[in-house]
Amino acid sequence: MSDEYVTLSTKLAMPYRYVAGVIGSKFFTELRDNKKILARRCPECKRVIMPPREYCPKCFSVKTDEWVELSGEGSIESFTIIRYTEPKIQPVEPPYAVGVIKLDGTDGGLTHIIGDVDLDKIEVGMRVKAVFSDERRGNILDIGYFKPI
Amino acid sequence: MGRVGIVGIGQTQFRSKREDVNSVELVNEAVRAALADAQLTIKDIDAIIIGNMEHFESINYSEMWTIDGSGGYMKPVMKITTGGTTGSTIACAGFYQVSSGMFDRVLVIGWEHLSESDTTGAIASCSDPIWERSVMAGAVGPLAIVASEYMRIHGTTEEDAARVAVQAHKNALNNPYAHLHLDITVDDVLNSAMLSYPMKLLDMCPTSDGACAMVFAEDKSAREITDNVAWVKSVATRHDTAFFGDGGLKHGDKLRSLYLATEEAYTRAGIKNPFKELDVIEMYEPSSWSALTWVDSLHICEPGEAPKLFEEGVLSMKGELPLNPSGGVISTNPIGATGAVRVAEAALQIRGMADRRQVPDVELAMATGFGGSGWSDVMILER
Numbered sequence: 001m002s003d004e005y006v007t008l009s010t011k012l013a014m015p016y017r018y019v020a021g022v023i024g025s026k027f028f029t030e031l032r033d034n035k036k037i038l039a040r041r042c043p044e045c046k047r048v049i050m051p052p053r054e055y056c057p058k059c060f061s062v063k064t065d066e067w068v069e070l071s072g073e074g075s076i077e078s079f080t081i082i083r084y085t086e087p088k089i090q091p092v093e094p095p096y097a098v099g100v101i102k103l104d105g106t107d108g109g110l111t112h113i114i115g116d117v118d119l120d121k122i123e124v125g126m127r128v129k130a131v132f133s134d135e136r137r138g139n140i141l142d143i144g145y146f147k148p149i
Numbered sequence: 150m151g152r153v154g155i156v157g158i159g160q161t162q163f164r165s166k167r168e169d170v171n172s173v174e175l176v177n178e179a180v181r182a183a184l185a186d187a188q189l190t191i192k193d194i195d196a197i198i199i200g201n202m203e204h205f206e207s208i209n210y211s212e213m214w215t216i217d218g219s220g221g222y223m224k225p226v227m228k229i230t231t232g233g234t235t236g237s238t239i240a241c242a243g244f245y246q247v248s249s250g251m252f253d254r255v256l257v258i259g260w261e262h263l264s265e266s267d268t269t270g271a272i273a274s275c276s277d278p279i280w281e282r283s284v285m286a287g288a289v290g291p292l293a294i295v296a297s298e299y300m301r302i303h304g305t306t307e308e309d310a311a312r313v314a315v316q317a318h319k320n321a322l323n324n325p326y327a328h329l330h331l332d333i334t335v336d337d338v339l340n341s342a343m344l345s346y347p348m349k350l351l352d353m354c355p356t357s358d359g360a361c362a363m364v365f366a367e368d369k370s371a372r373e374i375t376d377n378v379a380w381v382k383s384v385a386t387r388h389d390t391a392f393f394g395d396g397g398l399k400h401g402d403k404l405r406s407l408y409l410a411t412e413e414a415y416t417r418a419g420i421k422n423p424f425k426e427l428d429v430i431e432m433y434e435p436s437s438w439s440a441l442t443w444v445d446s447l448h449i450c451e452p453g454e455a456p457k458l459f460e461e462g463v464l465s466m467k468g469e470l471p472l473n474p475s476g477g478v479i480s481t482n483p484i485g486a487t488g489a490v491r492v493a494e495a496a497l498q499i500r501g502m503a504d505r506r507q508v509p510d511v512e513l514a515m516a517t518g519f520g521g522s523g524w525s526d527v528m529i530l531e532r
């Protein structure tokens with residue numbers, strides 16, 4: 001038996017190209033080109049689903065069939081302040097706040113960054129609105145963050 | 150359907166780095182221990198179920214990689230990968246396969262060699278890449294959001310959570326397999342680094358290397374193997390929605406899937422008062438705060454009462470309903486094995502084989518698994 005444990009250190013760099021889908025493509029083109037935030041209504045339970053999906057996860061029967069344009073305003077439903085550092089996967093430098101934003105007129109929450117805010121002053125129920133990024137590329141960070149109003 | 154029981158249990162040493170073994174040897178360590186416990190050889194095993202979260206090791210096709218360790222050569226082998234629930238799902242699947250009548254003796258194995266790759270990066274890749282990955286990186290943020298919601302709803306304090314972590318680590322001191330053996334105080338937890346408010350370093354589980362294996366057998370076969378069988382009384386599973394924003398995890402008042410899965414498991418088992426009838430619980434709690442929220446989901450107390458149960462010692466080793474004599478996930482978290490360890494530890498309690506962490510006279514024990522955006526497995530075992 002050897003008393004040395006041999007290990008091999010290496011790195012796997014995997015390129016990915018994720019498909020946003022029929023519903024996601026419409027959402028992200030409207031977000032990128034027209035700064036519009038859209039949700040989808042379930043024809044059965046009438047819930048307005050955010051993020052928008054082709055089928056309501058609860059009813060799972062007929063396709064959602066209606067786009068609903070949102071104001072981009074909503075309330076903070078829950079949040080935390082990230083203090084630990086994971087540079088490769090974090091969207092901005094810590095400390096920063098992330099939370100679940102209940103957008104007005106929807107029944108689901110959108111997880112996103114809460115920015116342009118005193119981190120000690122964030123509260124559940126606080127009203128916020130979407131701030132769009134100047135350079136929009138057709139992804140969820142086209143909304144840069146939500147800021148208090 | 151005849152009864153199904155657990156007749157063999159094997160765990161490896163859990164450590165932050167098991168560099169003394171490769172993954173095949175790690176799996177084999179648990180397999181040999183489970184077979185030895187059942188006094189069986191691999192020839193007696195009809196089928197194998199192996200579970201791990203393979204992207205956590207940056208590998209793929211792990212049931213093939215590990216076959217020299219699992220003993221699966223020329224046997225039916227099935228791999229299961231369901232996130233944190235992986236280890237509890239292999240137990241459910243072992244039960245399903247034996248109950249089907251297809252196989253008499255099924256070996257289930259959960260394992261993880263987490264130190265081989267980047268756990269937080271791997272967990273980030275579990276989130277939907279289009280909608281949630283870029284903002285919800287890693288496990289701490291979502292669990293911290295649940296924690297802050299629980300705090301807001303029930304007025305729970307950071308001391309309440311710290312007490313949970315202290316109890317878990319204290320119990321782990323009695324478990325030779327546990328990864329962390331920390332003799333700590335509430336102040337130690339409160340003074341540990343803030344990761345993501347209100348979650349501090351010592352509130353969180355570690356990442357561990359290790360494996361756990363069990364042999365499930367049908368009624369007659371089980372009784373031939375041993376007269377000390379942990380019989381499966383009931384199982385139940387519930388999955389919640391995918392997005393954190395509308396998923397069950399978000400709700401700090403309770404874990405919806407666990408609330409419903411335990412309800413079903415109790416009904417199937419004929420349990421009317423789980424607090425009185427259960428003798429011990431091995432619950433999957435990746436953090437002290439999760440333990441608070443999720444104890445509230447087990448129908449053993451009113452919503453918001455979990456902190457009181459911990460404070461009054463009701464869930465301690467000397468309490469009325471001990472929770473996680475093993476030290477739980479807060480002390481040991483080899484992801485693909487973690488849920489299996491809950492079932493194995495519950496089975497050891499039933500069989501009276503838990504040594505220094507044994508609860509006296511256990512007749513009925515419950516194990517739970519947690520994963521995904523709030524998924525839950527529940528298995529109830531009886532003597």
Ligand SMILES: [Zn+2]
Pocket residue numbers: 042043044045046047056057058059060
């Ligand atoms: Zn619906």
